[in-house]
Amino acid sequence: MGKVGFGLAVSCAAATCAIAAILVGKRVRSRRKWRRVVGVLRDLEEACETSVGRLRQVVDAMAVEMHAGLASEGGSKLKMLLTFVDKLPNGSERGKYYALDLGGTNFRVLQIQLGGKTSSILSCDVERQPIPQDLMTSTSEDLFDFIASSLKQFVEREAQNSEFSPVKRRELGFTFSFPVKQTSVSSGILIKWTKRFSVKDMVGKDVSECLQHAMTRNGLDMRVAVLVNDTVGTLALGHYNDPDTVAAVIIGTGTNACYLERTDAIIKCQGLLTTSGGMVVNMEWGNFWSSHLPRTSYDIDLDGDSPNPNDQGFEKMISGMYLGDIVRRVILRMSQESDIFGPVSSRLSMPFILSTPSMADMHADESPELMEVARILKEDLQIPDVPLKVRKLVVKVCDVVTRRAARLAAAGIVGILKKIGRDGSGGVASGRSRGSDGKMRRTVVAMDGSLYTRYTMFKEYLHEALCEILGEEVAQYVILKVTEDGSGIGAALLAASHSSHSSSSSSSSSSSSSSVVDSQRLP
Ligand code: ADP
């Protein structure tokens, strides 16, 4: 071989070595990046840990906070608001009743015809209407005139199509899902607006009075028989369908729960008397907090960026408004740690750009190539062309966030059951879990909210955790029943059970035939 040939061979070998070194280096770097991203996932999993031991601590904390909230005003982050609802519909109600459901972008009016024990709900007509944006921030008169005139038109249309003519004054259940300090079953003062409402002159005013005056102004003769929130409506409908229903839980955009409490346990209102010996308590459980809740740096950031820091801590880990945003924050961290998602998409820094339904769709993607995950990453977050293993990682993040939410919600439910002695602690033989005949009692919880009703994995994780915490034997007596539209129908049913026409309407009435909570069923 001549000198030239030798030189060529040496250069070729050197080039090959250099290329190999670059390739190896690249592979090492890419492995290192992948390890960093997997590290983010591992840290998330660890911080979201919800072993059954930890869930039991959350159960205990919930029961303790419930006691504290019932003991004194401001005694706990749980407000434990009195509702003055001391009787729940039981199926014997008769007649025609109305409901008005205000709490979101739409408001609903409905009318039901009740046929008593055997026939139950004979008919139900519902009408939905959006609230014009400008009315959400105008005056109480403008807002309630709009609502009352829509209600009047509904009543007139429905009267045209019906052969019944009302002989008695019409009665209405008003579901108003904002924080209210209740002063009686049919009246309450607005504490503050939430969501997108901000009708300043209404804060501190009686909500029913505002509606009642607007109805009078609009020439509609109707009485507000009850003022409730959506969880109480859900409990009412649940109890109407199944008298073993003792609590209601809503997990949708936000989350809340209410349950039937013994009046003697409501220490902050000593001397409170009800015929039934019970009252529905609105927990406002979205604001629950405990050091046992598994909190991550993402939760801390989300809370800090929110308009209500240090408020609604439980809700921020559980409900539909937030889950998608927690996942977005994790993907942003991963994307900043390495370039496995390509250059950091500016979309990832936009709060709430990833909705919970989109997150649920990614979680549920069972296609071999995870095409739905690819589509949502591309369309919602402007992250195109990520490899399959990265898409799998995204599904895992959704799983961790949803599993924690569902398991914490389950712990919250068992907390309620523990407070009312229905968690079977001490085994199935324990005190109030058994009826007077010594048989184990069924305990039904009415459930609503789209996160629970439409997100299959969420529901499955919740049920699984409920079984783990309670144990199989007790869990078979605890039934979670989907109870949709309680916020509308339930309010109309409560108007019926609190009707001034009904024999059981007076709280001093001893008649128990129609709707007084059966005292034997009290927890
Ligand atoms: P609201 O709580 O506003 O009265 P819903 O109970 O219908 O109404 O809950 C709506 C919330 O539920 C949405 O904000 C969304 O976060 C969540 N959601 C709706 N559909 C789904 C779905 N298919 N999967 C997961 N979450 C959903």
Ligand code: MG
């Ligand atoms: Mg709702």
